[in-house]
Amino acid sequence: MTDIGEIVRDIAEEMASRTDRGRVADYIAPLAEVDPMRFGLAVIEADGTCHLAGDAEAPFSIQSVSKVFALTLALGKVGDALWHRVGREPSGSAFNSIVQLETESGIPRNPFINAGAIVVSDIVLAGHQPREAVGEILRFARALAGEDAIFVDERVARAEQETGFRNAALANYMRAFGNLKHPVEQTLGVYFHQCAIAMSCRQLALAGRYLMLGGRNPGTGRSVVSAARARRINALMMTCGHYDGSGEFAYRVGLSGKSGVGGGILAVAPGRASIAVWSPGLNERGNSQIGTLALERLVQRTGWSVFEPNP
Amino acid sequence: MTDIGEIVRDIAEEMASRTDRGRVADYIAPLAEVDPMRFGLAVIEADGTCHLAGDAEAPFSIQSVSKVFALTLALGKVGDALWHRVGREPSGSAFNSIVQLETESGIPRNPFINAGAIVVSDIVLAGHQPREAVGEILRFARALAGEDAIFVDERVARAEQETGFRNAALANYMRAFGNLKHPVEQTLGVYFHQCAIAMSCRQLALAGRYLMLGGRNPGTGRSVVSAARARRINALMMTCGHYDGSGEFAYRVGLSGKSGVGGGILAVAPGRASIAVWSPGLNERGNSQIGTLALERLVQRTGWSVFEPNP
Amino acid sequence: MTDIGEIVRDIAEEMASRTDRGRVADYIAPLAEVDPMRFGLAVIEADGTCHLAGDAEAPFSIQSVSKVFALTLALGKVGDALWHRVGREPSGSAFNSIVQLETESGIPRNPFINAGAIVVSDIVLAGHQPREAVGEILRFARALAGEDAIFVDERVARAEQETGFRNAALANYMRAFGNLKHPVEQTLGVYFHQCAIAMSCRQLALAGRYLMLGGRNPGTGRSVVSAARARRINALMMTCGHYDGSGEFAYRVGLSGKSGVGGGILAVAPGRASIAVWSPGLNERGNSQIGTLALERLVQRTGWSVFEPNP
Amino acid sequence: MTDIGEIVRDIAEEMASRTDRGRVADYIAPLAEVDPMRFGLAVIEADGTCHLAGDAEAPFSIQSVSKVFALTLALGKVGDALWHRVGREPSGSAFNSIVQLETESGIPRNPFINAGAIVVSDIVLAGHQPREAVGEILRFARALAGEDAIFVDERVARAEQETGFRNAALANYMRAFGNLKHPVEQTLGVYFHQCAIAMSCRQLALAGRYLMLGGRNPGTGRSVVSAARARRINALMMTCGHYDGSGEFAYRVGLSGKSGVGGGILAVAPGRASIAVWSPGLNERGNSQIGTLALERLVQRTGWSVFEPNP
Known part of the structure; x- marks a missing residue:
């Protein structure tokens, strides 16, 4: 065996x-x-x-692995309506590419590239304060793992925020197409903190x-x-x-x-x-x-x- | 049960x-x-x-389903060297798109889009006559199925050839990058006949x-x-x-x-x-x-x- | 005659x-x-x-016509060094396209598409406050015309700012490539006001x-x-x-x-x-x-x- | 003076x-x-x-300079109807790019990039034999110059034809969109000979x-x-x-x-x-x-x- x-x-x-x-x-x-x-x-x-x-x-910075948990959470909130705002196809380009958004009207190809995950963050945010939404994702990760010692690395979150111009470009671009519902700073706040979860x-x-x-x-x-x-x-x-x-x-x-x-x-x-x-x-x-x-x-x-x- | x-x-x-x-x-x-x-x-x-x-x-025209058998055959001929000429990633664009070839030096993204399958045909061709290469693919399909009543629908093959300008564009384009080794007509001959197999x-x-x-x-x-x-x-x-x-x-x-x-x-x-x-x-x-x-x-x-x- | x-x-x-x-x-x-x-x-x-x-x-909103005056002003400030940050070729795409920036490392094709004009605004800004930069462009337009009755339509500027997500995307994108030197909000502030000049x-x-x-x-x-x-x-x-x-x-x-x-x-x-x-x-x-x-x-x-x- | x-x-x-x-x-x-x-x-x-x-x-190989004379000739034949098949905008990409054709339905951006000039050749061809069309372009160049000692360098034409896979890709691609009216070989024959004019x-x-x-x-x-x-x-x-x-x-x-x-x-x-x-x-x-x-x-x-x- x-x-x-x-x-x-x-x-x-x-x-x-x-x-x-x-x-x-x-x-x-x-x-x-x-x-x-x-x-x-x-x-x-x-x-x-x-x-x-x-x-x-x-513990290490899980970064985009968090997109799995955020997607699961967002699907729980809005169900398959999520797929009106995000596609389900491989992108054929880099994780932070913006080209596809231009030719496909601001709908990201899937929830695991940055643009798609930002829309998912926007869905999790759902009218709450960014702090609450981050808290919800964190609690969800803790519940899944059955452990409380999972945290957001604030130093990472801050650094992401300070250098995240490409993500800000993606977010603004989708906002221009009406595919973000909250102020860009709020949605990105959730996104950057979610990526900064350490496990x-x-x-x-x-x-x-x-x-x-x-x-x-x-x-x-x-x-x-x-x-x-x-x-x-x-x-x-x-x-x-x-x-x-x-x-x-x-x-x-x-x-x-x-x-x-x-x-x-x-x-x-x-x-x-x-x-x-x-x-x-x-x-x-x-x-x-x-x-x-x-x-x-x-x-x-x-x-x-x-x-x-x-x- | x-x-x-x-x-x-x-x-x-x-x-x-x-x-x-x-x-x-x-x-x-x-x-x-x-x-x-x-x-x-x-x-x-x-x-x-x-x-x-x-x-x-x-029987119906299997068309691109044949790409699975052709790939299997080509891998048998040249092994993993095939992957120097074809990629292994989803394309993120239509089956007959040529855009990706321009930005990626004539290497198609995978063997199942048209461009990739044409390279695979070129590998199966391998210095033989198109007729022999088509025969080899057909015999391979017959052997896999254990049936001899599998055939190439010549009417389909001819029609493909007469209207296959986009495929001819793809083939010529890859030839320009040195990623086809045979005259375009020969490689396309194999490709069009392979797609015309009826099962x-x-x-x-x-x-x-x-x-x-x-x-x-x-x-x-x-x-x-x-x-x-x-x-x-x-x-x-x-x-x-x-x-x-x-x-x-x-x-x-x-x-x-x-x-x-x-x-x-x-x-x-x-x-x-x-x-x-x-x-x-x-x-x-x-x-x-x-x-x-x-x-x-x-x-x-x-x-x-x-x-x-x-x- | x-x-x-x-x-x-x-x-x-x-x-x-x-x-x-x-x-x-x-x-x-x-x-x-x-x-x-x-x-x-x-x-x-x-x-x-x-x-x-x-x-x-x-008077009407001159919008992108202002790009001519801003370019003239920026060339006066930094001379041909400007061309390290902006190209001189037609873009072959829409005025607000972001695609080209991705394939050309954040260097806009020319100073008259939005992305290029935002870089020009960034050059005019040159360490000053946005208000001063806007004032400088406005004074320049007045001097060229020999008339003082030229003004910034604040209602237009505000509306641009509230809806300018695509321009914010362009600006953030170029910032990611290091091709903006000031905070995005400041550069865009100059840009939106310049576009709101009425003549x-x-x-x-x-x-x-x-x-x-x-x-x-x-x-x-x-x-x-x-x-x-x-x-x-x-x-x-x-x-x-x-x-x-x-x-x-x-x-x-x-x-x-x-x-x-x-x-x-x-x-x-x-x-x-x-x-x-x-x-x-x-x-x-x-x-x-x-x-x-x-x-x-x-x-x-x-x-x-x-x-x-x-x- | x-x-x-x-x-x-x-x-x-x-x-x-x-x-x-x-x-x-x-x-x-x-x-x-x-x-x-x-x-x-x-x-x-x-x-x-x-x-x-x-x-x-x-004498040297005038290559694409010939596109001016071919365009003039084609406009003489079909007038402004030519512009239904060719655009009038700069391309924003390389002379032999095929990308634009895919996104713009096989209509080349202008008559001076390769794709556009191939359409122009197709118009000059207009149902004649390639040899006649080449002769017509050559006679036109001679008439414009007022000199008979202008010729097609056959060695150049042959070499172009043997290596012109990218042009063949462009031609086939446009044929797929119905934007070439003659067999690809004929149109390219005209194109390659026109480019081989020596002056x-x-x-x-x-x-x-x-x-x-x-x-x-x-x-x-x-x-x-x-x-x-x-x-x-x-x-x-x-x-x-x-x-x-x-x-x-x-x-x-x-x-x-x-x-x-x-x-x-x-x-x-x-x-x-x-x-x-x-x-x-x-x-x-x-x-x-x-x-x-x-x-x-x-x-x-x-x-x-x-x-x-x-x-």
């Missing part, structure tokens, strides 16, 4: 020795300062068994369990979303979760996944495992280089790719 | 009564003449059990079995491709198999699939089933409208989506 | 009777409210002779005299710019002065010109005349429909096109 | 000593072989006075006289085109004659001009002079580097810029 714990340890060992670790994001100081040698891996199986390796308990691999894998379990949070026994919605979020993570590297991730790893520029990836093997990996160096598409490799290894040894005839 | 046969019959019955059947492709007469009411469905389970409904035995749903589902079975053709017991390659082709079909509607197909159906403008779709549920559906009316992205709906129903009732925690 | 006064009167008469007057800009109330029947024409000859017709004394056709034609006279302001007898610079500004107005309708304007009229969304056009016949026309209805490219036609007539009867072998 | 002859000699002398000569086009051997030190200049004044310097009598600077300047003289050929005393049409062709040369370097040429030189990849430029100073210059090295926009500089000098010393208040 496959010993997942051993596989996890083997992978952590191999990854520790890799020298091709990509480039740490350097557009804000709090990210640029992170040691490229950090590596964490957490695998939580369907029965709750948890395997940790490396820096799996160290450990263990917490992230815990929070992702509902996606492997048909929408059910095993911590509470309650449904976070319906099985159909969980399936659809997984589908979006597969086709759009890694920006313009989504095809490559599906090709190499074969799991639904969402990456963040902090070097984290949340991956889902439905019915098998919720997985979080972290290594801050990024490849040229902006996805964790060592993190992707670790997931590739994991899938090779477990056979968890959704594209395999699982036994 | 789920009775797949009953599900297949139910679906065929529902689809027969749908009136929103999309628009039949009309750029060439042989396609335009097809009755929009036609509908076929074939499901072959992992153990070989075969369920047919509607026009499952009627029934039953034959198509038979031919697709290797993708659900880790690369093994159960008819011969031999490996068509390695398990890893089968998995990767499935991944490409998931992220790129429905042109700029791939995200939507993953969202609604949750299976690897490849559509053709003739109204056919080949879908793969790894370890479960190889599925072919046909209904000639297309949605606005160029994918079979009723065919997609039929697959959505099938997955809802069987739980075969790869994004579900299968029991 | 050509009687310019008679020509001007004839044109005004013909234009008064035209029914195809285009569409008045309606993105802000102060523009939307303008009567589409308004028409003014002012022609000032090289010797100072002034011909007026219609509403030539009525009459007579004042506008007076202000444009330096462009027909090799850079010399006949009111003061002093050089505003060198002859070489005047020539080059005229060249930019010819190739870029009417957004994506510049080719058409050159084809039909054959003069250097700059249009504004308020329906004004400043046109220059070097050594002959400075011309201002106003009619608020716009054609599909955003340029005054009747204004363009009036200039076409004027050139037909005077032979002032720069593309003609003038006697 | 300005001594044009002296100016022409001075310029030729300066240009002979310049070392920054750009890069000779190398996509076909007959162009790649040309000595980058070649330089010719011919200025023909309105009264017929002719000034020659350097290699002004050496000397002297011949080219002679051929261009009608554009400075309101449409009249002083050799025959007859009108080639109406004054209005001559003016409009000049306008198109100003805004579109140097591909994506047209704004720069207008800015620096201030004359209507059309460049070719062989290093030739035809420039028109209405009522003053018809000018041809040749130097094979190209700048990064594909226009003659030394040729542009020579024209800049000529205009500085003569005051012939159309943007100057000429005395």
Whole structure:
């Protein structure tokens, strides 16, 4: 029988020795300062068994991984009406591209590129104060993980805000098309804080369990979303979760996944495992280089790719 | 226990009564003449059990579904060197768009848009005569299906050739970047004939079995491709198999699939089933409208989506 | 001998009777409210002779025509260093397009599209307070015209600011590339106020005299710019002065010109005349429909096109 | 009084000593072989006075300069109906870009980019044999110049045809939109031969006289085109004659001009002079580097810029 714990340890060992670790994001100081040698891996199986390796308990900036939780929350608020304002197709361009918005009337291609996630923030905001909306997303992440020690890194949020001109451009652009309902500063306030949530691999894998379990949070026994919605979020993570590297991730790893520029990836093997990996160096598409490799290894040894005839 | 046969019959019955059947492709007469009411469905389970409904035995023009077989063949010839000439990312634009080629130096985004498939044809051609290359693809399809009654519809091939100016533009454009190795007419000759292959749903589902079975053709017991390659082709079909509607197909159906403008779709549920559906009316992205709906129903009732925690 | 006064009167008469007057800009109330029947024409000859017709004394919102004066001012401040931050080519796209900025690293194609004019505003701002910069542009326009009764329409400026999300997107986008040096709000403050300058056709034609006279302001007898610079500004107005309708304007009229969304056009016949026309209805490219036609007539009867072998 | 002859000699002398000569086009051997030190200049004044310097009598490949003559001829055949198939705006992209055709339904932006000139060739072809159409263009050039020693360089034409895949892509693409009426090979045959016409600077300047003289050929005393049409062709040369370097040429030189990849430029100073210059090295926009500089000098010393208040 496959010993997942051993596989996890083997992978952590191999990854520790890799020298091709990509480039740490350097557009804000709090990210640029992170040691490229950090590596964490957490695998939580369907029965709750948890395997940790490396820096799996160290909090890091989850950045765009938060888009999965924000989308889930927003769908809970407005249901499929969300899809009038955001598409469901891969973008074929960079995470922060504005070109597509011009040719497609301010409707972002999917909720996992920046423009789409900003619309999702706008939906979560829903007439509240930004502070409340951020609080709601944070509470949601805590409830999913079943842990309270999840926080917003204010230093990261502030830095994002100070340098987030491209995101401000995206937001203003969509506002011009009527696809933001709140003042740009408020919506971006929510967005930047949501991206600044810090979690450990263990917490992230815990929070992702509902996606492997048909929408059910095993911590509470309650449904976070319906099985159909969980399936659809997984589908979006597969086709759009890694920006313009989504095809490559599906090709190499074969799991639904969402990456963040902090070097984290949340991956889902439905019915098998919720997985979080972290290594801050990024490849040229902006996805964790060592993190992707670790997931590739994991899938090779477990056979968890959704594209395999699982036994 | 789920009775797949009953599900297949139910679906065929529902689809027969749908009136929103999309628009039949009309750029060439042989396609335009097809009755929009036609509908076929074939499901072959992992153990070989075969369920047919509607026009499952009627041959139709498989068009771009052939790109799966051509890619498999080309990978067999040149291996991963193929990926120096074709990408693996969703395109974010129409199946016949040329824009991306200009900004990305004549390298098509993936093997399932027209430009990518033309490069694949060029690889299959490999110094032979077009006639031989077409013969090889046809023999390959026959071997996969285990049936000899699969043929090239010469009337379709001729019509494609007479009106295929956009494909000629794509081919010449890539030739300008050195990404075609043969005279444009020869490569397009292979491409147009490959697209003109006619198969029934039953034959198509038979031919697709290797993708659900880790690369093994159960008819011969031999490996068509390695398990890893089968998995990767499935991944490409998931992220790129429905042109700029791939995200939507993953969202609604949750299976690897490849559509053709003739109204056919080949879908793969790894370890479960190889599925072919046909209904000639297309949605606005160029994918079979009723065919997609039929697959959505099938997955809802069987739980075969790869994004579900299968029991 | 050509009687310019008679020509001007004839044109005004013909234009008064035209029914195809285009569409008045309606993105802000102060523009939307303008009567589409308004028409003014002012022609000032090289010797100072002034011909007026219609509403030539009525002030209107000059909008983008102000970009000519702002550019002249900015060139006076930083000289040709300006061209490191702005290009000199026609854009081939709409006045407010953001696509080009993405592919060309935040450098706008020319100083007469919105993005380019925002950079020019940023240069005029040059560390001062927005209020001072606006004051400087206004004083410059007054000095050029030799009249003090030129003002900023605060209602227009406020409306621009409230709805100017696309311009905010452009500004933020360029800021992301480091091509704005001041806070976006400040630069846009200057830009929106500059666009809100109100002038009459007579004042506008007076202000444009330096462009027909090799850079010399006949009111003061002093050089505003060198002859070489005047020539080059005229060249930019010819190739870029009417957004994506510049080719058409050159084809039909054959003069250097700059249009504004308020329906004004400043046109220059070097050594002959400075011309201002106003009619608020716009054609599909955003340029005054009747204004363009009036200039076409004027050139037909005077032979002032720069593309003609003038006697 | 300005001594044009002296100016022409001075310029030729300066240009002979310049070392920054750009890069000779190398996509076909007959162009790649040309000595980058070649330089010719011919200025023909309105009264017929002719000034020659350097290699002004050496024939070179006029390439895209031929587009002016082909356009004139095509307008003579179909009049303004030509503008239903070709636009009149600068393209904002490279001479051989295909992107714009996709977004604008196969209508090229202007007759001086490759796509537009191919449509013009298609119009000249007008049901004849390609050989006849080429003959007609050649006879037209000879008639304009008043010289018979103008020929098609068959070696150039053949080389263009063998490597012209991008042009073949453009042609096929427009054919797909119904904007070519003849088989692609025939239209391209005309196009490639027209581009292969060889003329000397002297011949080219002679051929261009009608554009400075309101449409009249002083050799025959007859009108080639109406004054209005001559003016409009000049306008198109100003805004579109140097591909994506047209704004720069207008800015620096201030004359209507059309460049070719062989290093030739035809420039028109209405009522003053018809000018041809040749130097094979190209700048990064594909226009003659030394040729542009020579024209800049000529205009500085003569005051012939159309943007100057000429005395």
